[in-house]
Structure formats: C-alpha cells, structure tokens
Amino acid sequence: METLRMREALRDAMAEEMRRDESVFVMGEDVGVFEGAFKVTEGLLDEFGERRVRDTPISENTIVGTGVGAAMAGLRPIVELMTVNFSLLALDQIVNHAAAIPYMFNGQARVPMVIRMPGGGGHQLGPTHSHSFEALYLQVPGLLVACPSTPADGKALLKTAIRDDNPVVFIEHESLYGRRGEVPEDEEETLRFGEAAVRREGDAVTIIGILKMAHVAEDAARVLAHEHNVEAEVIDPRTLRPLDLDTILESVRKTNRAVIVEEGWPHGGVGANLATLITEQAFDYLDAPVQRVTGADVHMPYSKRLEQAAIPHEEHVVKAALAALEGSI
Amino acid sequence: MADLPDAATCYELLARMTLIRRFEEEAGRQYQRAKAGGFLHLGIGEEATIVGTASVMRKEDYLIGTYRTHGHAIARGTDPKHVMAELFGRVDGTSGGRGGSMHIFDRENRFMGGYGVVGGNLPIAAGLALASEYRSEDSVTVCMLGDGASNTGNFGETMNLAALWKLPVFFLVENNLYGMGTSVERHSAQTDLSKKAEGYGIPGKRIDGMDVIAVREGVAEGIRLAREESRPTLLEAFTYRYRGHSAADPEVYREREEVEEWRAKDPIETFAKRCIDAGVLGEREAQEVREKAEQAVLGAVEFADASPEPPLDTLYENLYVTDSEGWYAVDERSPEPHRGEREDRMPEAARELAEAGAAYAGQPEEPRPNPATHGDVQEGVPPEVAAEAEGPEADDDRADDDEDRNSEVAAETTEEQEVAEEVED
Numbered sequence: 001m002e003t004l005r006m007r008e009a010l011r012d013a014m015a016e017e018m019r020r021d022e023s024v025f026v027m028g029e030d031v032g033v034f035e036g037a038f039k040v041t042e043g044l045l046d047e048f049g050e051r052r053v054r055d056t057p058i059s060e061n062t063i064v065g066t067g068v069g070a071a072m073a074g075l076r077p078i079v080e081l082m083t084v085n086f087s088l089l090a091l092d093q094i095v096n097h098a099a100a101i102p103y104m105f106n107g108q109a110r111v112p113m114v115i116r117m118p119g120g121g122g123h124q125l126g127p128t129h130s131h132s133f134e135a136l137y138l139q140v141p142g143l144l145v146a147c148p149s150t151p152a153d154g155k156a157l158l159k160t161a162i163r164d165d166n167p168v169v170f171i172e173h174e175s176l177y178g179r180r181g182e183v184p185e186d187e188e189e190t191l192r193f194g195e196a197a198v199r200r201e202g203d204a205v206t207i208i209g210i211l212k213m214a215h216v217a218e219d220a221a222r223v224l225a226h227e228h229n230v231e232a233e234v235i236d237p238r239t240l241r242p243l244d245l246d247t248i249l250e251s252v253r254k255t256n257r258a259v260i261v262e263e264g265w266p267h268g269g270v271g272a273n274l275a276t277l278i279t280e281q282a283f284d285y286l287d288a289p290v291q292r293v294t295g296a297d298v299h300m301p302y303s304k305r306l307e308q309a310a311i312p313h314e315e316h317v318v319k320a321a322l323a324a325l326e327g328s329i
Numbered sequence: 330m331a332d333l334p335d336a337a338t339c340y341e342l343l344a345r346m347t348l349i350r351r352f353e354e355e356a357g358r359q360y361q362r363a364k365a366g367g368f369l370h371l372g373i374g375e376e377a378t379i380v381g382t383a384s385v386m387r388k389e390d391y392l393i394g395t396y397r398t399h400g401h402a403i404a405r406g407t408d409p410k411h412v413m414a415e416l417f418g419r420v421d422g423t424s425g426g427r428g429g430s431m432h433i434f435d436r437e438n439r440f441m442g443g444y445g446v447v448g449g450n451l452p453i454a455a456g457l458a459l460a461s462e463y464r465s466e467d468s469v470t471v472c473m474l475g476d477g478a479s480n481t482g483n484f485g486e487t488m489n490l491a492a493l494w495k496l497p498v499f500f501l502v503e504n505n506l507y508g509m510g511t512s513v514e515r516h517s518a519q520t521d522l523s524k525k526a527e528g529y530g531i532p533g534k535r536i537d538g539m540d541v542i543a544v545r546e547g548v549a550e551g552i553r554l555a556r557e558e559s560r561p562t563l564l565e566a567f568t569y570r571y572r573g574h575s576a577a578d579p580e581v582y583r584e585r586e587e588v589e590e591w592r593a594k595d596p597i598e599t600f601a602k603r604c605i606d607a608g609v610l611g612e613r614e615a616q617e618v619r620e621k622a623e624q625a626v627l628g629a630v631e632f633a634d635a636s637p638e639p640p641l642d643t644l645y646e647n648l649y650v651t652d653s654e655g656w657y658a659v660d661e662r663s664p665e666p667h668r669g670e671r672e673d674r675m676p677e678a679a680r681e682l683a684e685a686g687a688a689y690a691g692q693p694e695e696p697r698p699n700p701a702t703h704g705d706v707q708e709g710v711p712p713e714v715a716a717e718a719e720g721p722e723a724d725d726d727r728a729d730d731d732e733d734r735n736s737e738v739a740a741e742t743t744e745e746q747e748v749a750e751e752v753e754d
Contacts, residue, residue: 025463051463057493062452062486069456069470072441073391075463077456096446097453105434105442106425107647141648165650 002185007040007177009151010116013158014041014078016187018048021076024162027054028063028080028116037082038118038177060089064115068098068167071113076162084119084171085131098167099142112165114158118172120212120263121300121311130300130307132264134210137169138240138273144168144193145241149214151181153238156191163190173211194242198251202231204329205321206251209261210237210270213293213312217261220317230329232321240270248274249282256287257324261317266294287328291320331542339604342384342541344618346376346597349400351622352409353572355630356399356416356430360576364634365416367429370397374539374571377596378503380404381544382471385552389468391441391457393450395475395503396431397570398443405440407433409625410632419636426639427647441470447508448481450474455487458498462559469497469555471548477508479525480517491561492530499551500526500563503538509574510582523565531563538566539596569594641683 004012018024025048030037032045032055045053056063060081067077081087087094098111121130137145144166148154154172161168199214200221209217214236221232233251237243252258258278260271271292278290296310322329333339353371360369372379375397383404386392394401399412407423415422416430423433431445441457444450454472461468478484479502491498502523508516519525523533536547547564554560569591573580604610 054494057486057489059486059490061483062455062490065449065452065483065487066456066459066490069393069441069453069458070460070463071456072453073457073460075460092446092449093452097444097449101442102650103648104424104428104432105436106423106427107650108424108434108436109442110650112650144649 009155064090064093126302127299196244196247200234202233205257213261220314377541378538410629413629413633421636448483451487458496488529533563538568
C-alpha cells in the first residue's frame, strides 16, 4: 500500500493504462502543458508526449465527439472535461452519440471511451462551476457512471473504465482531489463496476452516500454512534450504472431504514431514484419512509455562508437518520 | 469540362447512380405503403455528389454522413437489400432495425453512419481521422454535411480542430440550397459556404454537384491533400433534391419552376447522354443499368419483406458491450426483484411488458396518410376507413405515432463560447 491523494491515484491509473495499452490517450482542455485545471494529468505530457496527451481548444462537444470517432475506430480515449458544468456543452455527443451509437448501429460500432469530469460545490465557484450531475448521466441507457470517493477506488475504477468497451462517465469531486488514502501498489488492481463498498457496519439504519457525501455519511455515522448510541451501516455504491442494488437491499432488509445522501438537486435525483427502487423491492422491510438528504434546490450561490447552507453536512444526515428512527430509540 | 474516364468506370458510375435513384423512388413508394416508418429523407437528384465522392475513395477510407444516406451506403458497397430491410425495421437491416432511415451503418464497407442530429457527425469525423493519424495509417475520412450543418457550433469547432491538428479529413458540403425548408439565403449570412471554413484555416472550393465527373475530380484532390499532406479542405457541391426534405414535406418554400430548372440538370440523364454522345457507352448499356437497378431494387423489397421482425428478446441487445461481463442490462420498469443488475437476460416481467407494448405496433396499413397533413388526412385513406381497419386500440396508437412524426424538431445545436477557469482547490 502507498498513500496517495485522489488526484495522484487517478493520474497513476491513466499512466499505468497508457503504458499498458498504446491505444489509450488523453485529451482535453489544458491537460498537457498546464497539467490539468486540477493537476490530475500532472506529468503525463512529459512521459507520453503530445501525441498521447493532447491539449484541445475550448470546444466541449467536439472534444467528446472526436473521442467518439476515435473510439469507434478502435482507440481508447480518455477525455477530460474541465468540470461537470461544461459537460452540458457536450451533452449531444454524450447522449445522442456516445451512448446511442452501439445500440443504434446494432453493435457494429463500440465506443470505448472515458469522459472524466469533476463536479461538486464547496469552493465558492458559484452557479456555473459547482454542479452535481450524477442523476443526469445515471438516466442515460448506454452509459456507465462511476463516482469514486477514495483514492483506491478512484484508481481501480478508472483503470476498469479505461479497459471497458462502453462509454463511461467518470465523475470526480473537486473537494476530494487532495484527500489522501491508502492505494494498493499492484498495477493489476481493478474494481468491477457494480460493487458497492460497505464503509461501516451497523444494524440500526442504512446510510447511502456518493462522492464527497460518502465521507459525510461516515462522519454522520460516527456522530450517531457516539451521541445517540445508533449503529448506522454506511454504503458507498461507487458506481451508479450499474448499481449494486443487492448490497443496498440486503442492508435495508437488516436495518429496515434508509437514508440517501447526495450533493445534487432533490428533484429526479440519485436519491429519488434509489428511494423508488428500495420502496419497490423492500417495501415490506421498511419501518419508516426512505429519507433523502440532498443539495438545496437552488443554483449554487457564491457567498460562502449561502454555499455551505446549500450543501449537505453531517448534521443533516444525523437528523435524517434520527427521523427514520423516530419512535424506535 | 473534365474528360470522361474509361468506359468501365463510366458504366459503374452510371449504374451506381441509377441504382440509388431507383432505390430511393422505391423507398418513397414503400413509405407511402407504410412499409417504412418514421421520417424518410430521399437523395433523389443528389446521386452525382454521392457516387462521385464514393467512387474516388479507397476501401480503407471512412465515409460519414447525414440523415440522408441510403445512397451513401449503397455507393460504398452496401447491398441495397440490407438498406431496404433497415427502412422496413427488420432484422436483416443494416442496423437490425434499430436505426431506421436516418441511421444507416455498415462497418465492413467503412460507411460510418448516417446521423440524425444535424452537425453531429462532424466531430466524429475528426475522431475517425485522428485514429488514422494516431496509428500512422493511410486511410482518410470523408465527412459529408448539408448546407444547414454549416451553421452549427460543431462546424466551427470541428473545422478549427481539424485544421489545428492537421487531421486527414475532407469535408464535402452537399448544398441542396435548403436546410429543411429554409433557403441558404435565409439561413446563412455568408451564402458562399466554401468560404465558411476559411477563417478556421480550411480552404474551400465550389463545384457542380450535378456533374459526377466534376465531383470526382474535386473530391479526389481533397482526398489527396488529406492523405498525402494531412491538409483538411472543404468542397461545396451544388446539388438539388427533387423530392421534399422528407416524405412529410409540403414544399411550400420553393417554386415549381425552380424544381423544373434543376430537373433539366438531372445528374443521371445528363451523364448518360454525355457518355452516349461521346461513344463511351451505348444505348444498350444505358438500358442495361436501368434493368439491373430495377431487378436489384425489386429484389431488395422482396428481401426486406421476407426478413423477420426483430425478436422482442433482443430489445436490450447491444445497449452495452458485455463480452466479458453480463451485468449491465436491466429494465427499470421491471417489478421483479433487481439482482444487482447482474442479469444479462431480461427478467420475465420485462419481457411481458415488451410483448404488451409491441402488440400496439399492429400491422402496417396501406396507403399511409401523409404525416405532414395529419389531422385532415388529405392523402391516403379517409379517417373513417382507417378507423374501421384498425379498431379502437390501434387507432389510439396511430394517433400517438403520427403526433411524433409531425413534431419534427430542427436538429440544430447552439454552442456558446465557454471560458474555462483555472481552479485551485
């Protein structure tokens, strides 16, 4: 094991896969000379040169579309979009093309590409730089969606994503790039999509959190244990498509209560979808309505005070868990 | 006027153009008979641009086009019977009935697709060319687009990237004077489309797209520049579609005289006459290509008619590549317990849902009402006859169906210049 920051783990994943497979290359805005807006591609240009680490103009739809064409011809592009927000400019290529092509051409073409995009709030970047669009991409058939919360998962999932023959939307969280964690040094360490991680075991309530909210969920679980004598089980799905519903349902059948934590908007969100699945499939096991903790239903404000008010914190999760447990403790 | 090539080449050019013409006429007829659904965009009148272009490409080159590409696939070598089967939505279609008229694809002949979103194919063309360059291959990409696509953000973005990266790609604008029903003068401030990419570093020329030999010459030079010098260029070919934008087009935006004027320049008739006048081909050969086209197209209809409907258990096939893994396909509609999305087969309940839905497809009626005039059914059967023939259930379904067809959305993307910011965490 080595201790790496998330950005280093992601970079190592790309570098290792590029060494392993000549058809893997990186392109995006300022990924080369500048080494990435968040320094995730640091050192890649030095090692692999301009052919394989390509700075692009600011043309999101065409960057992704160029990746789609290259992938259809057999390359394995890793496209970096500077933030999730800017991915909206590429939505036509992501949804109408990358996701649709394998299906609409009946398997004659594959689109083995990874579209990396960081999102999330907390840095006072305001309304156009702080989105969480997991739910948006989760909705699209044909895409795989990853949302890692730890450096180890980030590295292993990114390697899997690069090797996979499907288009993968790989969502990173800006606040997690500097976070350190233990990462296996084995270069063959990959992680199957569709395998959730149980971060903490418990029997009173199941808390499901993604990206930064996986950590907030763990923090909340500690507060619940210390201050309320409640043992929460914390699950990080790690990928949303495919989703490891088995692990989640198994936990809910044990705890009979569920809280879902995400940073995105509440309407049609990850939590809304998951709450429906849990209600459909484990209704008889539920002792309380499924609780959702989401970002506020507003565009992310700039003011630090307002921004923090719009993002879920451990207090919100604790409160939601206690609401689910009302009457039983 | 450029010289005619040898007799065998002339014969092939005439034969291919005639085949496409006949195919498209028959496609229109089958559409009216409701054998083909959705939107149908015919390339009648544009055969010289299509065939001239494909005829100077190598086998390893990529061709990528728009939503009007039945002819492009046929020009690349796709058997017309598979294109017709795709229009019929059958398993033997180029995309097994998944794509339809707007999404023809033939990997083997490197026809890399028809695309339904105007301008959506442009960046993909750049990517195909990038792959050739990346692997130091000789292949080039020929990207065909309509005049309307020159107004999309993708046009500017892709021209810039192609020129900046010196990609082996060649752009051909099939300028048929109208973006759907809006004339070039009404949709583009710069009406000389050959100039539109110059600011991005891609020089352009204009050619007569009704003259198959002129198209061959222009495209051959563009391909040579792409292949030998990695210099992307653009050609604006003037052409004309004799039919409407789609089968649902009332054609209120152009005068009959204009159509007649262009009919006089018919790419097939003028080329046949020229070959015969020059003594390169005889009347006998001209007749022969017509007969062969007739046989091929009637054979294609027969083939498509006999081809089975796609089985319902293939509804989820090829949504994901599952060579090594079988855990993607899942239908959220299924009330069955999900098992971690590890099923590569549809659960039974999902299959039942699919069957119940497919029952609404019913049997094709003939002739079909014109979708453009849905509501008053000016062409085809009177509404009361249709209602009797279909019964109440099918009638409901048909109403929904036609509503979809009526609501054609102009597939234009708008792009905003996006200024990215450097952010430190």
